[in-house]
Amino acid sequence: xxxxxxxxxxxxxxxxxxxxxxxxxxxxxxxxxxxxxxxxxxxxxxxxxxxxxxxxxxxxxxxxxxxxxxxxxxxxxxxxxxxxxxxxxxxxxxxxxxxxxxxxxxxxxx
Numbered sequence: 001x002x003x004x005x006x007x008x009x010x011x012x013x014x015x016x017x018x019x020x021x022x023x024x025x026x027x028x029x030x031x032x033x034x035x036x037x038x039x040x041x042x043x044x045x046x047x048x049x050x051x052x053x054x055x056x057x058x059x060x061x062x063x064x065x066x067x068x069x070x071x072x073x074x075x076x077x078x079x080x081x082x083x084x085x086x087x088x089x090x091x092x093x094x095x096x097x098x099x100x101x102x103x104x105x106x107x108x109x110x
Contacts, residue, residue, distance in 0.1 A: 001043035004056035010064045013057065017083045020053040022109060027057045027065060027076040034091065035075040041095055042077065048099070049106050052079070081109055 004026055007013045017023050026042060028035030039056075046054055059065055059074055069078065069085075079087035079102060087101045 001040065002046045002050075002054055003043070004039075004054040007055045007057050007062070009062055010068065013055065013062070013065070013068075016053070016055050017080050020080075021082055022049075022052040022106070023055060023080045024052050025055045025057060025076075025078040025080070027059055027069075027071055027074055027078070029059050029074045032074050038075055038093060042093075045095060045099055045102075049102060052102075052106070079105065081105060 005016070007016055007025075013025070017025075024046065026039065028039070046052060057065055059071065065071055069076070071090075073091050075091065075093070077087070077089040077093060077098065078085055086105055087098070089098055
């Protein structure tokens, strides 16, 4: 399984998105059981996509994330290509559909 880089503030997030062609953000909260259950599934899925850089954000620590990316619930999964959001999944995520969406983008970008 792939590990996520912990992003602790908005500046780190901005740099992460700017520095990576393909970047994926996993936004969660510590007291969210759905977040904890989904994370290992996403880590496993991302082994198929080694060129996507992975970032994890605790929405409790980085409160500005809600306003910046219109986050109303957690978990939220965001895929960016060259800093632009291409995929957004929130709360209940169907892993097979997420895989299809990422695969289409991954194949076209690389």
